[in-house]
Amino acid sequence: MTDDDAPVLLRTEGRAAYLTLNRPRAINALNHPMVNRIAGALAAWECDPAVATVVITGAGERGLCAGGDIRSIHEDARTGGGTASAAFWRDEYRLNAHIARFSKPYVAVMDGIVMGGGVGVSAHGSVRVVTERSRVAMPETGIGFVPDVGGTWLLSRAPGELGTHLALTGAAVGAGDALLCGLADHFVPADRLPALLADLAADEAHHVLSRYARPAPEGELAAHRAWIDHCYAAGTVEEIVDRLFDCGEPAAKDAAETILAKSPLALKVTLAAMRRAAELGTLEEVLEQEYRVSCAALSSPDLVEGIRAQVIDKDRAPRWSPAALAEVTADDVARFFAPPI
Numbered sequence: 001m002t003d004d005d006a007p008v009l010l011r012t013e014g015r016a017a018y019l020t021l022n023r024p025r026a027i028n029a030l031n032h033p034m035v036n037r038i039a040g041a042l043a044a045w046e047c048d049p050a051v052a053t054v055v056i057t058g059a060g061e062r063g064l065c066a067g068g069d070i071r072s073i074h075e076d077a078r079t080g081g082g083t084a085s086a087a088f089w090r091d092e093y094r095l096n097a098h099i100a101r102f103s104k105p106y107v108a109v110m111d112g113i114v115m116g117g118g119v120g121v122s123a124h125g126s127v128r129v130v131t132e133r134s135r136v137a138m139p140e141t142g143i144g145f146v147p148d149v150g151g152t153w154l155l156s157r158a159p160g161e162l163g164t165h166l167a168l169t170g171a172a173v174g175a176g177d178a179l180l181c182g183l184a185d186h187f188v189p190a191d192r193l194p195a196l197l198a199d200l201a202a203d204e205a206h207h208v209l210s211r212y213a214r215p216a217p218e219g220e221l222a223a224h225r226a227w228i229d230h231c232y233a234a235g236t237v238e239e240i241v242d243r244l245f246d247c248g249e250p251a252a253k254d255a256a257e258t259i260l261a262k263s264p265l266a267l268k269v270t271l272a273a274m275r276r277a278a279e280l281g282t283l284e285e286v287l288e289q290e291y292r293v294s295c296a297a298l299s300s301p302d303l304v305e306g307i308r309a310q311v312i313d314k315d316r317a318p319r320w321s322p323a324a325l326a327e328v329t330a331d332d333v334a335r336f337f338a339p340p341i
Contacts, residue, residue: 120149
């Protein structure tokens with residue numbers, strides 16, 4: 001039985017259990033009740049011998065999930081002291097870790113928009129499917145925030161400096177580049193998804209994917225690896241931007257201009273988080289770091305301002321503080337990684 005009005009629909013059919021994120025008007029943006037409902041379902045299904053595979057999809061035509069419910073985070077940071085957001089992130093990150101360690105095949109259908117928290121409930125799964133409509137991104141620097149939900153774990157392990165490029169610019173990638181960056185495993189044409197989902201109820205996931213997977217359309221990033229790997233290997237965001245402007249590639253110049261529109265503080269914290277994540281040995285350690293960083297961001301003016309500019313007022317003209325990369329100090333960055341008192 002399902003409740004059609006529930007924010008997450010749950011059903012079982014044959015050997016599969018299906019999770020459907022069900023806030024299509026918000027592109028299935030995640031809130032705390034949704035995270036708790038998913039976590040509870042996974043705990044039950046992991047112990048249920050009748051469930052062999054779990055499948056997650058998003059309702060509507062626009063995408064799996066556009067991320068966390070940042071309107072709620074904005075209001076909480078402004079008026080609630082961030083308590084509710086910290087509690088949400090704690091449970092969300094625990095869910096991300098559970099998905100990564102889930103003992104049965106977890107099939108994430110990453111069709112359409114998959115951003116932020118949507119990456120967290122999909123890209124840690126054991127079977128990750130993209131389509132020609134997929135647009136996968138961690139766009140947090142644009143709202144004065146830092147990639148979370150295990151995003152720095154995933155991106156820091158992409159080939160070369162591709163992950164650093166995606167983390168700083170917030171750029172969305174299609175199916176081919178998602179596969180290249182290790183964010184997905186299989187390409188399936190979107191018109192084949194209904195049949196794939198039906199077959200998962202009757203057969204093992206790897207058998208089903210072997211029938212439906214096709215070569216992905218060629219991505220864009222492979223052709224840019226030389227300048228991406230060179231420019232983003234620099235030690236500071238300022239040097240990265242200088243290298244991007246100096247290398248003579250139009251796409252690199254575009255990347256530099258994109259970066260300079262983001263929160264200077266979020267950019268520097270993101271680069272530090274990526275470098276630290278690359279040295280940490282487990283996803284759980286990275287999630288602990290991200291939780292510390294996310295909670296610190298609640299006391300930064302840039303998170304509230306970034307959400308205001310992009311989502312609330314939609315003037316697309318954030319007033320960052322500090323306003324320039326040169327004004328962000330090492331102490332400003334270190335505060336985000338300080339152990340809780």
